[in-house]
Amino acid sequence: MTTTLAPPAKPWSPAEFEARLRAVGQDRYHDRHPFNLRMHQGDLTPDEVRCWITNRFHYQRHIPVKDALILAKLDSSRLRRMWLRRIEDHDGRDEGEGGIERWLRLGEAAGLDRRTLLSGESVLPGVRLAVEGYVNFCRLRSPLEAVAASLTELTAPDLMRLRIEAFERHYPWIAADGLGYFRTRVDQGRRDSAEALDLVLRWARSREEQESAVAALSFKCEVLWALLDAVQQHAVRQRTVPQRAGHDGPRERV
Numbered sequence: 001m002t003t004t005l006a007p008p009a010k011p012w013s014p015a016e017f018e019a020r021l022r023a024v025g026q027d028r029y030h031d032r033h034p035f036n037l038r039m040h041q042g043d044l045t046p047d048e049v050r051c052w053i054t055n056r057f058h059y060q061r062h063i064p065v066k067d068a069l070i071l072a073k074l075d076s077s078r079l080r081r082m083w084l085r086r087i088e089d090h091d092g093r094d095e096g097e098g099g100i101e102r103w104l105r106l107g108e109a110a111g112l113d114r115r116t117l118l119s120g121e122s123v124l125p126g127v128r129l130a131v132e133g134y135v136n137f138c139r140l141r142s143p144l145e146a147v148a149a150s151l152t153e154l155t156a157p158d159l160m161r162l163r164i165e166a167f168e169r170h171y172p173w174i175a176a177d178g179l180g181y182f183r184t185r186v187d188q189g190r191r192d193s194a195e196a197l198d199l200v201l202r203w204a205r206s207r208e209e210q211e212s213a214v215a216a217l218s219f220k221c222e223v224l225w226a227l228l229d230a231v232q233q234h235a236v237r238q239r240t241v242p243q244r245a246g247h248d249g250p251r252e253r254v
């Protein structure tokens with residue numbers, strides 16, 4: 001008996017592929033997470049805002065690490081130059097510059113100590129795992145999947161604009177120049193996502209490759225969602241569990 005294999009599915013048209021990527025970015029993005037909604041409605045206590053900043057800093061400081069892993073997979077000078085700029089955006093060209101420095105200043109404007117932020121000692125276990133998951137994804141997967149995972153940035157700039165407004169309105173105790181990170185990131189995010197989208201649309205030729213790109217973007221949405229789950233869980237525990245030394249698990253001292 002001979003078995004006939006089904007022919008491989010036809011690739012989506014570029015327009016349909018792009019629409020599918022954008023749909024994942026819209027439907028599953030962390031702007032819909034309850035913690036983000038509470039943040040933007042102004043419902044967070046100062047400690048909850050500080051907890052978010054501390055844990056998001058752990059994500060931010062790993063962005064250039066995952067970008068260096070992606071850079072090493074790119075096979076032309078033009079592409080490596082393009083990706084190198086992302087690392088410079090975060091690390092700066094000199095001491096005291098770049099997105100990571102701006103995030104540290106956001107922390108200081110919110111009353112956090114830069115040495116504590118840099119020590120990483122207050123990072124929640126779930127956040128550590130989510131960030132490590134993203135870095136390892138970019139280390140181990142194809143360039144297509146690693147670049148596709150960055151496409152959450154298609155949605156990030158709009159969220160950033162809302163966040164600036166929300167912080168100015170609801171958390172005025174954070175000095176305005178602390179919001180410099182978000183202001184800079186709106187344009188950087190638009191440029192980065194346009195470049196990444198162009199690469200993903202050109203690289204993914206077969207349906208299988210297109211599906212792997214969509215799956216990579218879904219995974220990245222889960223990373224961001226898991227990060228906020230951990231921060232939210234911590235906030236709930238802080239409200240409901242009487243504080244006892246050692247009660248809150250390892251490293252949960254935000």
Ligand SMILES: O=C(O)c1cc(C(=O)O)c2c(n1)C(=O)C(=O)c1cc(C(=O)O)[nH]c1-2
Nearest residue numbers: 063099149150151152153156159160185224
């Ligand atoms: O504040 C946010 O909501 C947010 C989200 C994301 C994102 O969607 O991954 C990024 C950023 N910010 C960000 O600042 C940033 O530099 C960044 C880089 C990347 C990436 O995956 O390459 N995402 C994000």
